[in-house]
Amino acid sequence: MSDELTNVPKAVSGPSTFLDDRLGGANFLKRNMRKIFPDHWSFLLGEIALYSFIILLLTGTFLTFWYKPSMMEIAYDGSYAPLKGVMMSEAYASSLEISFDVRGGLLIRQMHHWSALLFVAGMMVHMLRVFFTGAYRKPRELNWIIGVLLLTLALAEGLTGYSLPDDLLSGAGLRITEGVAISLPLVGTYITFFLFGGEYPGDDVISRFYSLHILLIPGILLALISAHMVLMWVQKHTQMPGKGRDNKNVVGAPFYPAFMAKAGAYFLFTLAVVAGLATFAQINPIWLFGPYTPADVSAGSQPDFYMGFLEGALRIMPAWEVNLFGTSHAGTLPLSVIIPALVPMGIIMTGLALYPFLERWVTGDHREHHVADRPRNNPHRTSIGMSAIAFYGVLWLLGANDEISAFFHVSLNWTTYAGRVLIFVAPALAYMITYRMCLGLQRSDQAIISHGVESGVIKRLPHGEFIEVHTTPADDIEAHMRGKEPVLMLPAAPDGSGIPPKGMRGPLGKLRARMSKSYGGEKIPLDDGHGHAHEEEHAAVGSADDDHSLTR
Ligand code: HEM
Ligand code: HEM
Numbered sequence: 242m243s244d245e246l247t248n249v250p251k252a253v254s255g256p257s258t259f260l261d262d263r264l265g266g267a268n269f270l271k272r273n274m275r276k277i278f279p280d281h282w283s284f285l286l287g288e289i290a291l292y293s294f295i296i297l298l299l300t301g302t303f304l305t306f307w308y309k310p311s312m313m314e315i316a317y318d319g320s321y322a323p324l325k326g327v328m329m330s331e332a333y334a335s336s337l338e339i340s341f342d343v344r345g346g347l348l349i350r351q352m353h354h355w356s357a358l359l360f361v362a363g364m365m366v367h368m369l370r371v372f373f374t375g376a377y378r379k380p381r382e383l384n385w386i387i388g389v390l391l392l393t394l395a396l397a398e399g400l401t402g403y404s405l406p407d408d409l410l411s412g413a414g415l416r417i418t419e420g421v422a423i424s425l426p427l428v429g430t431y432i433t434f435f436l437f438g439g440e441y442p443g444d445d446v447i448s449r450f451y452s453l454h455i456l457l458i459p460g461i462l463l464a465l466i467s468a469h470m471v472l473m474w475v476q477k478h479t480q481m482p483g484k485g486r487d488n489k490n491v492v493g494a495p496f497y498p499a500f501m502a503k504a505g506a507y508f509l510f511t512l513a514v515v516a517g518l519a520t521f522a523q524i525n526p527i528w529l530f531g532p533y534t535p536a537d538v539s540a541g542s543q544p545d546f547y548m549g550f551l552e553g554a555l556r557i558m559p560a561w562e563v564n565l566f567g568t569s570h571a572g573t574l575p576l577s578v579i580i581p582a583l584v585p586m587g588i589i590m591t592g593l594a595l596y597p598f599l600e601r602w603v604t605g606d607h608r609e610h611h612v613a614d615r616p617r618n619n620p621h622r623t624s625i626g627m628s629a630i631a632f633y634g635v636l637w638l639l640g641a642n643d644e645i646s647a648f649f650h651v652s653l654n655w656t657t658y659a660g661r662v663l664i665f666v667a668p669a670l671a672y673m674i675t676y677r678m679c680l681g682l683q684r685s686d687q688a689i690i691s692h693g694v695e696s697g698v699i700k701r702l703p704h705g706e707f708i709e710v711h712t713t714p715a716d717d718i719e720a721h722m723r724g725k726e727p728v729l730m731l732p733a734a735p736d737g738s739g740i741p742p743k744g745m746r747g748p749l750g751k752l753r754a755r756m757s758k759s760y761g762g763e764k765i766p767l768d769d770g771h772g773h774a775h776e777e778e779h780a781a782v783g784s785a786d787d788d789h790s791l792t793r
Contacts, residue, residue, distance in 0.1 A: 279480035289363035310451035329532035412533030482724020553639035554581030620679035730761035
C-alpha cells in the first residue's frame with residue numbers, strides 16, 4: 242500500500258471537512274491520520290514517559306492552587322495534631338494542608354510524586370531501548386540529543402520539586418545542593434548566595450525553586466517534548482526487523498483508528514497505575530519528618546531513586562582536597578565534592594550525547610537506519626551499554642550504603658571500600674560477560690537458521706540412530722533473525738596499496754582504525770547450511786498479515 246489516501250473513514254473525513262472549510266488543512270490531517278506506526282512492546286516505554294508527564298502537569302497544577310512557596314516562619318495550626326503549634330515555614334505548612342485539609346489533596350500529592358518517579362523511570366528505560374536498538378543512528382541523532390536534554394532537565398525538575406515541601410528530608414537534599422554549588426571554583430559563592438538569597442539556608446531558595454519547578458523547567462520540557470514528538474512523526478518510527486520490513490518502508494497499523502485507540506487506552510492505564518499506587522502505597526509522608534532545621538539530618542535519608550547515583554558518588558569519594566595557595570581558604574578545591582557531583586553526571590550525559598557521533602566516527606557508517614538492531618547483533622554497543630549500566634548501578638547502590646550496611650550487618654566502611662573497587666571492576670565484568678552473551682545468542686540464531694528449532698521430539702531411525710526432530714521456525718521469526726545488518730568497519734586500505742586512507746593516518750587515525758576493527762566484532766554469519774535438518778512441521782506463530790505498509 243502506498244501513501245495514497247484510500248477509504249478514509251467517515252469519522253476522519255467528517256471533522257477533516259469541517260476543519261478544511263475553516264483552516265484548509267484537510268489533506269494534511271487525513272494524510273497524518275493514516276500514518277503508519279510500527280508496533281513493538283518496547284515502543285510503549287516512551288509513551289509511559291509521555292503519559293506520566295501529562296499526569297504531572299495535571300496534578301502539579303492542582304497542587305499550585307494551595308501550595309505557598311514561602312519560607313516565612315509560622316506556627317502550625319492545621320489538623321495534624323502532633324505538629325500543632327510547631328514553628329515551620331509556610332511552604333511546609335501548606336504541604337501539610339494539602340495532605341490533611343484539602344479534599345483529595347493527599348491523593349493528588351501522592352499521584353504527583355508517583356508520576357514523577359514513573360516519568361523518570363519511563364524515560365530511562367525508553368532511552369535504553371533506543372540505545373540498545375541503535376535507534377539513535379542517522380537520521381535520528383537530533384532526537385537523541387533532545388532526549389539527553391530531556392533527561393537532564395527531568396533530574397533538575399525532580400530535585401526542585403522534591404525540595405518544595407521544605408520538610409526535614411527535602412532539607413537534607415537542599416543542604417547537599419548547597420554543598421555542591423559552593424564547592425565550585427570561583428563562581429560557587431556567588432551561585433549559592435543568589436540561589437539561597439544569602440547565607441545558608443537563606444530566605445529565597447523555596448521561591449526560586451518554585452519558579453524553576455512550575456514555570457521554567459516544565460516550559461522547556463513541554464517545548465522539547467513537542468519537538469521530540471514532531472521529529473519522531475516526521476522521520477517516522479524505526480521498526481524491528483521482520484517479514485517484509487526494510488529501510489525503505491514502514492510496516493504497522495495506521496494512526497487512526499488503531500494507534501489512537503491504543504494510545505488512549507495506554508494513557509488511561511498509566512493513569513490507573515499511578516492512581517492505584519497513590520491510593521495504596523504511601524510516598525513521602527512529610528508529616529513524619531517534621532519541618533526543616535539546618536542543624537538536623539535524620540538517619541537513613543534517601544533521595545528519590547533518580548538522584549541516588551549522585552548520592553552514591555559523594556559517599557564513595559575519598560576526602561581529597563587541594564589547596565592552591567597554601568592553607569588560604571580562597572584556594573581550596575574540595576575534590577571530594579566537585580568530582581562526585583560533576584564527573585559521573587558529566588561522563589554519563591556527555592557520553593550519551595556524543596555516542597551516535599563517536600559510533601559513526603568509528604564505523605564510518607553514514608547510511609540511514611530505519612530498521613532497529615537487535616542488541617545481540619551489535620555486541621560492542623550492547624556491552625558498552627551494559628558497562629554504563631553497571632557503573633551507574635554501583636553508584637546507585639552505594640547511595641544507600643547505610644541501609645545496605647544496616648540490613649546485611651556489615652561495616653559501613655566496608656561497603657564504601659567495596660564500592661571503590663566495584664566502580665572499576667563491575668563495568669569491566671559487565672562488558673566481558675555481555676560481549677560473550679551476545680556472541681552466544683548470535684550463534685543460537687545461526688543454529689536455528691541452519692538446523693531449525695529443537696522440537697524435543699526424539700525419533701529412532703530404521704537403522705537405529707536416535708535423532709531430535711527439528712522444525713522450521715515460523716516465517717516471522719526467521720525474517721526477524723535474518724534482518725541482521727553487519728556492523729560496518731572502516732576500509733583498511735581500499736585500493737590495496739597498503740596506505741591507510743585519509744582520516745586513518747597519524748596516532749588518532751591509527752586508534753580510529755583499531756577501534757573500528759574491534760567494534761566491527763567477530764562476525765558470525767547466518768549461514769544456511771543445508772536448510773533445516775529433519776524438518777517436520779512449521780512452528781505455529783502468528784504472522785503479521787493484517788499489517789499495513791508505507792514507503793518512507
Ligand atoms: C515534569 C516533571 C515534574 C516532576 C519530575 C515533578 C516532581 C515533583 C516532586 C518529586 C515533588 C515533591 C512531591 C511531594 O511533595 O511529595 C513535587 C512537588 C510539587 N510539584 Fe512537581 N514535578 C513536575 C512537574 C510539576 C508541574 C508541571 C507543576 C505545576 C504546574 C508542579 C508543581 C508542584 C508543586 C506545587 C509541588 C509541591 C507539592 C507539595 O509540597 O505538596 N510539578 N514535584
Ligand atoms: C520526556 C521524556 C521523553 C518522552 C516523553 C519521550 C517520548 C517518546 C515517544 C512516545 C517516542 C515514540 C515511541 C517510542 O519509541 O518509545 C519516542 C521516540 C524516541 N525517543 Fe523519546 N522520549 C523521552 C525521552 C527520550 C530520551 C531520554 C531519549 C534518549 C536520550 C529519547 C530518544 C528517542 C529517540 C531517538 C526516539 C526515536 C526512536 C525510534 O524511532 O525508534 N527520548 N520518544
